[in-house]
Amino acid sequence: MSLLIDNVIIFTNTPGKNIFSNSALVIQDNKISAIGEAKVLKARFPALPHLNGNGRLLMPGLVNAHMHSYSTFARGIAMQDSPANFSDVLEMLWWKLDRTLDLDAVYYSALVPAITAVKRGVTSVIDHHASPNAVDGSLDRVEEALSQLGLRASLCYEISDRDGAAIAAAGLVENERYIKKCLQAKAKNANHLFDGLVGLHASFTLEDSTLEKAAALSASLASGCHIHTLEDAADQRESLRKYNRGVIERLRHFDILGSKSIAVHCIHLNEGDKDSLAESGSSVVHNPQSNMNNAVGRTDIFGFLARDVLLGLGTDGMSPDLAPDIRTANLLHKHDLKKSTVGWNEIQTMVLENNPAIFERVTGQKVGRLEVGAHADMILVDYFPPTPLTGENFWGHFLYGIADAEVDTTIINGDIVMQNKIIASIDEARIAHEAQVVAKRVWKKFLEKN
Numbered sequence: 001m002s003l004l005i006d007n008v009i010i011f012t013n014t015p016g017k018n019i020f021s022n023s024a025l026v027i028q029d030n031k032i033s034a035i036g037e038a039k040v041l042k043a044r045f046p047a048l049p050h051l052n053g054n055g056r057l058l059m060p061g062l063v064n065a066h067m068h069s070y071s072t073f074a075r076g077i078a079m080q081d082s083p084a085n086f087s088d089v090l091e092m093l094w095w096k097l098d099r100t101l102d103l104d105a106v107y108y109s110a111l112v113p114a115i116t117a118v119k120r121g122v123t124s125v126i127d128h129h130a131s132p133n134a135v136d137g138s139l140d141r142v143e144e145a146l147s148q149l150g151l152r153a154s155l156c157y158e159i160s161d162r163d164g165a166a167i168a169a170a171g172l173v174e175n176e177r178y179i180k181k182c183l184q185a186k187a188k189n190a191n192h193l194f195d196g197l198v199g200l201h202a203s204f205t206l207e208d209s210t211l212e213k214a215a216a217l218s219a220s221l222a223s224g225c226h227i228h229t230l231e232d233a234a235d236q237r238e239s240l241r242k243y244n245r246g247v248i249e250r251l252r253h254f255d256i257l258g259s260k261s262i263a264v265h266c267i268h269l270n271e272g273d274k275d276s277l278a279e280s281g282s283s284v285v286h287n288p289q290s291n292m293n294n295a296v297g298r299t300d301i302f303g304f305l306a307r308d309v310l311l312g313l314g315t316d317g318m319s320p321d322l323a324p325d326i327r328t329a330n331l332l333h334k335h336d337l338k339k340s341t342v343g344w345n346e347i348q349t350m351v352l353e354n355n356p357a358i359f360e361r362v363t364g365q366k367v368g369r370l371e372v373g374a375h376a377d378m379i380l381v382d383y384f385p386p387t388p389l390t391g392e393n394f395w396g397h398f399l400y401g402i403a404d405a406e407v408d409t410t411i412i413n414g415d416i417v418m419q420n421k422i423i424a425s426i427d428e429a430r431i432a433h434e435a436q437v438v439a440k441r442v443w444k445k446f447l448e449k450n
Contacts, residue, residue, distance in 0.1 A: 001027065001030075001049075001414050001415055001416075002026075002027060002028045002029075002048050002049065002414075003026070003027045003048060003049050003050075003051055003411075003414070003416075004024060004025075004026050004027075004041060004042065004045050004048040004049070004050050004051070005024060005025045005026075005027070005050075005051045005053055005058060005380070006023070006024035006025075006038040006041070006042065006050065006051075006052060006053065007022065007024075007038065007052050007053045007054055007055060008023060008024070008025070008053030008055070008056055008057070008058040008380065009021050009022075009023070009055070009056070009057045009058065009385070009389065010023045010025060010035065010058045010059075010370060011057060011058070011059040011060075011370070011391075011394055012035070012060075012369060012370045012371060013059065013060050013352050013356075013368060013369040013370065014369050014370070014371050016391055017352075017391035017392070017394055018391050019389055019390055019391050019394065020035070020036075022037075022038060023035065023036065023037060023038060024036065024037070024038040024041040024042065025041075025058060025370065025378075026041055026045055026048065027376040027411070027414045028048075028414075029414070030191045030375065030376055030413045030414035030415075031373060031374065031375060031376055031414065032370060032371060032372055032373065032374050032375075032376050033372060034372065035370060035371070035372065051409070051416075053380055055384060056380045056381055056382060056383065056384070056408060057380070057381045057383040057384075057385075057402065057405075058370070058378055058379075058380050058381075059370070059378065059379060059381065059402075060123075060356070060367070060368045060369050060370055060377060060378055060379075061121055061122065061123025061124065061367070061368075061377040061378055061379050061410065061411075061412065062120075062121050062122045062123065062124075062322045062323075062351070062355070062368075062379075063122070063123070063124040063125075063126075063312075063322075063355035063356050063358070063359050063367060063368055064117070064122050064124070064125045064126065064314055064315055064320065064322050064355075065126050065262070065283075065285045065312035065313060065314040065354075065355045065358050065359070066126055066128065066226075066262070066264050066285040066287055066312075066314025066315070066316055067113070067125050067126065067127045067128070067314060067315055067316070067317060067320060068127070068128055068129070068130075068316060068317030069109055069110040069113050069114070069125075069127050069129065069142060069145075069317070069320075070097075070098060070101060070106065070109050070110070070129050070130055070131060070317075071094070071097075071109070071317035072108070072109035072110075072112050072113055072435075073097065073100075073101075073105065073109055073438075073439050073442045073443070074093065074094075074097055077093075077097070077443060077446065078443075078447070079092055079093060080447070085232075085234075086231070086232040086234065086294050086295070086296050087232070087234050089294055095162065096446055097442070097446055098130040098131055098132060099131075099132055099133055099163070099445075100133075100442045100443075100445035100446050101131035101133070101134055101442065102131075102133070102134045103131075103134050103137060103138065103141050104141075104438055105131070105134075105438050105439075105441070105442050106129070106131050106134060106138050106141040106142060107141040107142075107144060107145050108145070108431070108434065108435040108438050108439075109435075110127075110129075110141070110142040110145035110146060111145035111146075111148060111149075111431060111435070112431065112432070112435055113319075113320035114145055114146050114148065114149040114151055114320070115149060115423065115426065115428060115431070116319070116320045116321055117149070117151060117320040117321070118149045118150075118151065118410045118412075118417050118418050118423060119407060119410075119418065119421075119423075120320065120321035120322070120323065120407060121323075121379040121381065121407045121410065122151075122320060122321065122322055123151065123152060123367070123377040123378075123379070123410065123411075123412045124151070124152040124153065124356075124359050124365075124367050124368075124377065125146070125151060125152070125153045125154075125320070126153070126154045126197075126226070126262065126285075126314070126358070126359065126362070127142065127146075127153055127154070127155050127156070128156055128158055128199055128226055128264075129142055129155065129156065129157055129158060129199065130157070130158035130160070130199075130201070132160075132163040132167045132171075135157065135167065135170040135171055135173075135174050136170065136173075136174060137174075138157060138174060139155050139156075139157055139174060139175075139178040139196070140178070140181075142155055143155060143194050146193075146194075147193070148425060148426055149417060149423065149425070149426070150193070150412045150413065150415055150417040150425075151193070151412065152193045152194075152365065152367065152375075152377065152412055152413065153193065153194055153195075154194070154195045154196065154197055154226075154359070154362055154363050155178065155194060155195075155196055155197075156175060156178075156196060156197040156198060156199030156226045157171050157174040157175050157178070157199045158171065158199045158200065158201050159171035159172055159175065159198070159199060159200050159201065159206070159210060159214060160200070160201035160202075160205040160206060161205055161206055161207045161210055162201070162205040168207075168210050171199070172198075172210075172213055172214065172217060175196065175197075175198045175199060175214075175217065176217055176221070178196045179195075179196035179197075179198070179221050179223055180221070181196075182194050182195050182196045183221070191375075191413055193412075193413060195362065195363040195364075195365070196223065197218075197223055197224050197225065197226040197260075197261075197262070197362060198214050198217055198218040198221075198223055198224070198225045198226070199225075199226050199227075200214055200225055200226065200227035200228075200256065201227070201228060202227065202228040202229065202231065202235050203227075203229070203235055203238075203239045203243075203247045203250055203251060204234065204235050204238035204239055204242070204247075208243065208254070211250070211251075211254040211256060212254055214254075214256065215254050215255040215256055218256075218258075218260075218261075219255070222260075223260060224258060224259070224260025224261035224262065224362055225256045225257070225258075225261045225262070226261070226262045226264070227251070227256060227261070227262070227263060227264065228264050228265060229247060229248075229251070229263040229264060229265055229266050229277075229284075230247050230248075230265060230266055230267055230268040230269055230273075231264070231265035231267060231268075231291070231294075231296055232267075232268065232294075232296045232297075233268045233297075235247055235268065236268055246273065247273075248269065248273040248276050248277055249276070251263075252276060252280055257277065257280035257281075257282040258280060258281055258282060259281040259282070259361065260361060260362050261280075261282045261283070262282065262283045262284070262285055262358065262362065263277060263282045263283070263284050263285075264284075264285045264287065264314070264316070265285075265286075265287060265291065265296075265299065265316075266284045266286075266299055266304070267291065267296055267297040267298065267299050267300075268297065269300070271303075274300070274303050274304065274307060274309075275307065277304075277309065278304070278307035278308065278309050282309075283309070283310040283311070283312060283354075283358045283361065283362075284299075284304055284309050284310070284311045284312070285311075285312045285313065285314045285358070286299045286301055286311060286312070286313055286314070286329065286350065287313075287314045287315060287316035287318075287325065288313075288325055288328040288329045288332045289315065289316070289318045289319075289324060289325050289328045290315070290316035290317070290318050291316075292328065292332065293318065298332060298333065298336050301329075301333065301343075301346055301347075301350070302333075302342070302346065305346055305349070310354055310357055310358055310361070311350055311354055312350055312351075312354045312355040312357075312358045313325055313326065313329060313347070313350045313351055313354075313355060322351070323403040326347065326351055326398075326399070326403065327399065327403060329343065329347045329350070330343055330344070330347050330399060333346075344395070348395040352368070352395075353368075355368065356368020356369065375413060375414075376411060376412075376413060376414040377411065377412050377413065378411050379407050379409065379410050379411070380407070380408045380409035380410075380411075381402060381405050381406070381407055381408065382405045382406045382407070382408050383397075383401060383402050383405040385397060385401070386401075406421065407421070408420060408421055
């Protein structure tokens with residue numbers, strides 16, 4: 001679509017982090033075609049549909065670099081036992097829950113957080129899915145759900161040997177089928193919103209033969225892998241016990257890591273591991289709320305950034321909204337290191353620069369900044385700065401004001417997905433009711449497996 005947005009404060013998130021007051025932006029053919037003085041652009045594009053921002057802040061949509069939409073039906077679930085450690089959490093909650101999901105549950109578990117993402121200004125998601133008893137076509141159902149909201153996404157299916165060789169093989173097939181589907185769609189339409197990666201659970205649930213096949217698949221499709229890496233110390237212990245190799249050494253041996261791959265968490269690494277991971281060129285994604293919730297430790301974000309690792313921020317299924325993890329990251333490292341001055345520039349870099357760069361690296365799609373030629377993914381925020389707003393102090397405004405402000409309008413790929421806080425394409429109350437029906441079925445299966 002084509003649109004002229006005026007009467008806005010524009011944060012471009014380009015080098016220099018420019019702020020333009022009383023400005024305008026033009027969208028044509030799904031991309032940004034002009035940014036400048038409102039009077040000039042109105043005269044230049046007199047026939048375009050017009051959206052008055054009424055003095056709001058216009059900024060790029062946020063990118064969530066690691067999300068588990070399938071975790072939705074864990075909300076409020078009753079566990080029969082209390083986990084003593086992270087391994088128990090996996091076995092008592094997540095691995096039992098994902099085995100209960102059928103394709104309808106996959107659809108609704110993705111649709112519900114997609115609504116929240118749009119409301120909270122997240123326009124691009126890198127999602128990691130698991131449903132071992134409903135593998136075939138599961139990524140299509142996730143795509144179908146996200147398409148209802150117009151979200152942009154990279155999807156993958158979580159391959160694991162924990163449920164047997166047949167399900168691991170099915171996961172490989174699902175990733176291959178979906179990546180090829182996306183490649184074919186993009187060949188026909190460069191603005192196609194979806195891409196795929198080869199999803200993997202974690203080293204300790206993956207046999208050597210499965211890693212070999214996953215690496216061969218990603219290489220054949222010029223794709224990358226999306227894998228949980230050393231979230232808990234048990235990952236390293238089991239890798240050494242079963243395969244006589246540390247996790248990073250093992251993943252590099254099988255060519256799982258690389259420039260298009262994402263290693264998630266990366267907490268329990270020694271200095272040599274960090275060097276090796278950096279040499280691989282992989283991206284890393286930090287998930288602070290989830291790590292705190294599971295009491296697994298803190299990612300050394302400073303060590304990775306010092307090694308020029310492309311380090312981003314995700315939510316790991318805690319929420320589709322990125323803002324709580326942004327704030328948590330800002331506080332966690334200060335608190336843990338007992339240094340109030342650390343983390344400010346680092347978290348800003350991860351969110352504003354690296355998350356879009358990770359998404360572009362794995363999909364080829366230029367998002368996360370407002371500049372001519374970029375995809376038209378942006379949000380209009382109810383933020384009217386009570387103090388001077390500049391490119392230099394934008395991050396302070398974000399942490400202590402913008403993060404609390406409501407999103408009025410969300411635009412993805414040039415299409416208005418939400419306007420005046422209304423998502424016209426969906427009936428949220430009806431969807432919640434339908435999701436509850438599915439959730440009751442999921443919970444019944446979950447309790448029967450206790």
